[in-house]
Amino acid sequence: MHAAQPALSYAPDGGAAVSDEALAALVEQVRAGREYAALAPDFVIGIAAVELAHRGPGKATTKAVRSRLHQMVGAYEAPPADAPARLAAASDEELPALAAQLRGRHASTREREAAAADFWSAVLADLPQPVSITDLACGLQPLSLPLVDLPRDVLYRAFDVHLGILATAEAFLQRWGQTHEVGSWDLLAGPPPGGHDLVLLLKTLPCLEQGRRGAGRALLAALEAQTVIVTYPLRSLGGRQVGMADHYRQQLAASVDGMPWRVEPLDLRGELGFRLRRA
Ligand SMILES: C[S@@+](CC[C@H](N)C(=O)[O-])C[C@H]1O[C@@H](n2cnc3c(N)ncnc32)[C@H](O)[C@@H]1O
Structure with a gap:
């Protein structure tokens, strides 16, 4: 049986307004890495929206999002795919x-x-x-x-x-x-x-x-x-x-x-x- 979290609406406090296109591109870049593809998309979107609002688009932002996700989730390792x-x-x-x-x-x-x-x-x-x-x-x-x-x-x-x-x-x-x-x-x-x-x-x-x-x-x-x-x-x-x-x-x-x-x-x-x- 599954429970699903309703789609989240992210309104990061502080920082610049975030465009849907820039956010989608950032999330795609982040999730292209194997470690990050296994994370729930809405969770990645939430973290990415905050970093994008504070840093703007760019490689440093992708790196910052990945680093934050790694600290929160990736560092604990994943179960094998099988x-x-x-x-x-x-x-x-x-x-x-x-x-x-x-x-x-x-x-x-x-x-x-x-x-x-x-x-x-x-x-x-x-x-x-x-x-x-x-x-x-x-x-x-x-x-x-x-x-x-x-x-x-x-x-x-x-x-x-x-x-x-x-x-x-x-x-x-x-x-x-x-x-x-x-x-x-x-x-x-x-x-x-x-x-x-x-x-x-x-x-x-x-x-x-x-x-x-x-x-x-x-x-x-x-x-x-x-x-x-x-x-x-x-x-x-x-x-x-x-x-x-x-x-x-x-x-x-x-x-x-x-x-x-x-x-x-x-x-x-x-x-x-x-x-x-x-x-
Ligand atoms: C330190 S581990 C603890 C796992 C488990 N509770 C235990 O003690 O064995 C942290 C867990 O939190 C999950 N996690 C990290 N951020 C989360 C979030 N924002 N919402 C839900 N789970 C999260 C990670 O995927 C990971 O499984």
Whole structure:
């Protein structure tokens, strides 16, 4: 089942007016690169519109858009193109091992792998059985369901802007037999509408801040949910660790300041975790 984000209308604040032709040409140039062709077109258009308004057309703008997209998405690597077909063809016995192998192909789930089962226990502890789990900027986290005893009728909603990730998540959830909904959703434009039960926002707020300063706060203000699990990485992709926990603690405090969220620390191995509940 698919959820689709309505077409977005981009009105970048500041900068010059952007012509449709210049924007279309820029998006085509950006998406000509293999890494960028796998990104949801509306997401690329949004980032391109902002850079075009501030820099005007030219090679430097194409480079700036690609660099921003790489920081937000590309740096985490993509699942192999044949992943959906392999998942669809896997037997019941093969599926958990194949899912584990594929989780290793995305930096975020690879970092979590040593503690992946404990991760789910910590997330679900002290919560009633969720009716649905909404995994925002999901990466390959949906492929970790073999590590948790989640009834198959719990609705798992998975959103991202990388089309290869979405196809892989869809194929896995279908084969696993989980009730699910998978769709492309650019969180820079806000959360999927409606009330959510348990929301996962794992290692994603820093990516959104790279797309637009203040995007994390805007998302948390607009998100209608009972519980939100927010995590942050404790190492950069390059392996550096200096001061990240303090920095992200402060970033989250600023992001929810004045909002009706009660923030509790969540004890996770290898990432900094918080549980947000409606106050
Ligand atoms: C650091 S990874 C985290 C993946 C997953 N949540 C996890 O912890 O394993 C960031 C994810 O955010 C996605 N992403 C980046 N910008 C996004 C946006 N504006 N809207 C939705 N997803 C986005 C990327 O494609 C990538 O899968």
